Amino acid sequence: MKAWKAGGYRGVTDTTRILLNYWFHTDHKLAGGLPFRYHISQKEAIETLVFVWEFEKVRTRKALLERYAQDLRNLHLPLYDDLARYCIKMATGSGKTKVMVLAVAWQFLNAVRERNEVSEDYAKTFLILAPNVIVFERLKLDFAGGRIFRVDPVIPKELEIFWDFDCIIRGEAEKAHADGTLFLTNIQQFYERPDRSEGEEPEVMTHILGSKPPTQKQELTDFGERIGLRAGKLLVVNDEAHHTHEEDNEWNKVITPRFQKGAIFPWTIFDYPLKQAIIDGIVKRPMKGVAKTTEAKSEYASIRYQAYLTAGVERWREYREQLKLLHRKPVLFIMMSDTDAADDVEDWLKRKYPAEFGGDKTQVIHTDKSGEVSKRDLDKARVAVREVDKEDSPINAIVSVLMLREGWDVRNVTVVVGLRPYTAKANILPEQTIGRGLRLMFRELPTSYTERVDIIGNKAFLDFVDDLEKLEELKLDTFELGKDKLHIVTIMPLKERSEFDIGVPVLTPLLVRKKSLAEEIEGLDVMQLRTVVLPMSEADPLAKTFRYEGYDIITLKKEVEREYTIPEPQTAQEVIGYYARRIAEAVKLPSQFAVLAPKVREFFEHKAFGRSADLDDPAIVKAMATPVAHYVCVDVFKKALLGLIIEEQIPQLLEPARMLFTCQPFPWSRPVWEGRKCIFNLVPCDNDFEREFAKFLDNAPDVAAFAKLPQAFGFSIDYTDSGMNLKSYYPDFVVVDGDEVGWLIETKGQETAEVARKDRAATLWCENATKLSGRTWKYKKIPQKDFEALQPHRLADLAALQVLLLE
Numbered sequence: 156m157k158a159w160k161a162g163g164y165r166g167v168t169d170t171t172r173i174l175l176n177y178w179f180h181t182d183h184k185l186a187g188g189l190p191f192r193y194h195i196s197q198k199e200a201i202e203t204l205v206f207v208w209e210f211e212k213v214r215t216r217k218a219l220l221e222r223y224a225q226d227l228r229n230l231h232l233p234l235y236d237d238l239a240r241y242c243i244k245m246a247t248g249s250g251k252t253k254v255m256v257l258a259v260a261w262q263f264l265n266a267v268r269e270r271n272e273v274s275e276d277y278a279k280t281f282l283i284l285a286p287n288v289i290v291f292e293r294l295k296l297d298f299a300g301g302r303i304f305r306v307d308p309v310i311p312k313e314l315e316i317f318w319d320f321d322c323i324i325r326g327e328a329e330k331a332h333a334d335g336t337l338f339l340t341n342i343q344q345f346y347e348r349p350d351r352s353e354g355e356e357p358e359v360m361t362h363i364l365g366s367k368p369p370t371q372k373q374e375l376t377d378f379g380e381r382i383g384l385r386a387g388k389l390l391v392v393n394d395e396a397h398h399t400h401e402e403d404n405e406w407n408k409v410i411t412p413r414f415q416k417g418a419i420f421p422w423t424i425f426d427y428p429l430k431q432a433i434i435d436g437i438v439k440r441p442m443k444g445v446a447k448t449t450e451a452k453s454e455y456a457s458i459r460y461q462a463y464l465t466a467g468v469e470r471w472r473e474y475r476e477q478l479k480l481l482h483r484k485p486v487l488f489i490m491m492s493d494t495d496a497a498d499d500v501e502d503w504l505k506r507k508y509p510a511e512f513g514g515d516k517t518q519v520i521h522t523d524k525s526g527e528v529s530k531r532d533l534d535k536a537r538v539a540v541r542e543v544d545k546e547d548s549p550i551n552a553i554v555s556v557l558m559l560r561e562g563w564d565v566r567n568v569t570v571v572v573g574l575r576p577y578t579a580k581a582n583i584l585p586e587q588t589i590g591r592g593l594r595l596m597f598r599e600l601p602t603s604y605t606e607r608v609d610i611i612g613n614k615a616f617l618d619f620v621d622d623l624e625k626l627e628e629l630k631l632d633t634f635e636l637g638k639d640k641l642h643i644v645t646i647m648p649l650k651e652r653s654e655f656d657i658g659v660p661v662l663t664p665l666l667v668r669k670k671s672l673a674e675e676i677e678g679l680d681v682m683q684l685r686t687v688v689l690p691m692s693e694a695d696p697l698a699k700t701f702r703y704e705g706y707d708i709i710t711l712k713k714e715v716e717r718e719y720t721i722p723e724p725q726t727a728q729e730v731i732g733y734y735a736r737r738i739a740e741a742v743k744l745p746s747q748f749a750v751l752a753p754k755v756r757e758f759f760e761h762k763a764f765g766r767s768a769d770l771d772d773p774a775i776v777k778a779m780a781t782p783v784a785h786y787v788c789v790d791v792f793k794k795a796l797l798g799l800i801i802e803e804q805i806p807q808l809l810e811p812a813r814m815l816f817t818c819q820p821f822p823w824s825r826p827v828w829e830g831r832k833c834i835f836n837l838v839p840c841d842n843d844f845e846r847e848f849a850k851f852l853d854n855a856p857d858v859a860a861f862a863k864l865p866q867a868f869g870f871s872i873d874y875t876d877s878g879m880n881l882k883s884y885y886p887d888f889v890v891v892d893g894d895e896v897g898w899l900i901e902t903k904g905q906e907t908a909e910v911a912r913k914d915r916a917a918t919l920w921c922e923n924a925t926k927l928s929g930r931t932w933k934y935k936k937i938p939q940k941d942f943e944a945l946q947p948h949r950l951a952d953l954a955a956l957q958v959l960l961l962e
Contacts, residue, residue, distance in 0.1 A: 457503035568592035573616035647820035658812020874916035
């Protein structure tokens, strides 16, 4: 798969190429201006799914094993293997829901955009199944009304015209017909529920009360029927599929045939383990609390484990104080071995700490033997899942049993206390011991902060954590309870330093993507396009001398034939129409197909073959339809038009000076400098060179004020990369010198072509800001080696650094 990625996603459809480029190679901003990017785990998961389905075209588990497995001896497959089935395994908190969303968009848009022989391989109908009501409630927040498809960058603007899509949540009535439909429910709604025999209900009862109400399965029969009535393929997504390999699991009874005894997961195509998620900072970093204490001899859990419970409360208090400035509220999560122990600990918390854990500030969630939330606690569990992370939620502590399964991965859990007797049966997965606290609290903030969740427990519980360390081949850091105090570095503007506040002008975007290239295309001189002469046949002498981008005709054909082979056409117009669509998609303007078609015709009629050609000649039609002709035509037009799709606009001043004081506080884990001339309490630095540069600015006599520009402030400058994708550049420092001149300064360790593009964009921004704001703005790039060699003392000394911008 890595080789396939390095080759530029060879063999994918035009639709898939547009989506992958938009999702992973274009910068995105949320509604509030903060940057958004998909995690590497989400990117690799969807890439793997595309690779297996679209490029390798592997459709069975047998084919998966034959193609990829290195050792077949201990692998088992079910007898029934007619359905394509894949498993994507991702650590708790690493973003499975977003992968599900991208998979749905990928399938649907291919189904509605690609030609029939391709589109029939993709689904327009989707069924997402949650393992329980709690997970269903969480998914409902994302999918109700199709919210997640609008809030996240899922649908590129050029494909919005094709997005006729509805999300139907369990219990919702029929809606107007949509081309694509997603149904969301929980697996229990499809369980077969045997009716009671007639003898169980006396006839007199039926006569008085009426007929028995329908069972839940019958109640939602229309849900299954509506899916069955839809044409084409159905994509079923099972969320939190930890136990689908179990032979007696209801998922297998309802959705797929029963497995052989001892079956495993032979269809797992992507594995993103917890260890990697921790290293990548996608989840919190677990820390084991070391306690020098012994258990008291008592049958009551609150007495037996009082030392651990007290340590957990004290650690929670430390988090509460540290998080006040960040407007976050920590949650204490206590896991007990059974419901009696959970009730006892709840009572102890409320009596001993009434101000902090009394009344509704402590929630107890009971589970049944399977780990599902008990029916009596279901309503309050639903409320807790929805609201516990909110700042105004009263809940400070949640007490449950070790068997609590999926769906309780709330964001604000900072301390997990696990307690179990040595005689208790080990009936949980190792990851479940810490899974309740792994999700990031500050995931929406673009900050270099390493979040942590503290794990406290007796030895019997920490044995689970030890098992997890062995399983994941990782070693968790430790801290000593009562000794190693918690300290969260918080970066925030200080009112008493208002004299060092800096206002940054807010300008309208300079670069926008054009919605139409009709005029530019109509004015395109096809005869001036830079191309090579295409051979009319393999026997054409031109085939021997053909060279394009360093390839001869044989080599180029091998490189492109998989992606650029089209069904054998009957007419030249078929070829022209297909190529015009490919070109329009390549420049991200599919609506320009109509104006491109005449230019493509002109290209083949007068330019492509070095002389005029009769497009009614079957031999010419065949020459037009070769993979090499296909590739060259699309590439030539793409190069001619790509530079025209981004339009420079005359910028307008939206706000003369957006003050740094408006930046919200954020946590930080990297180096800092305790600056004096900065509005912030500390200067957040991404590396040691930035820290040295901050120190220089702080001591330079001709610097009046400075600050590191945090991404949380939301200031960025638009530019385009080599593929003409709109990107966002976040400068390092903002400075005001003694003459009231504003500076944007970038510190750099190495030069790349991308850096040169940023340089040009920043220089242009400064020119426009100077014209519109009334203050002079300048841009300066500071290469690390040059700075260290110069050893400047004043800001003016940096003028000696001559940086040549790449043209």
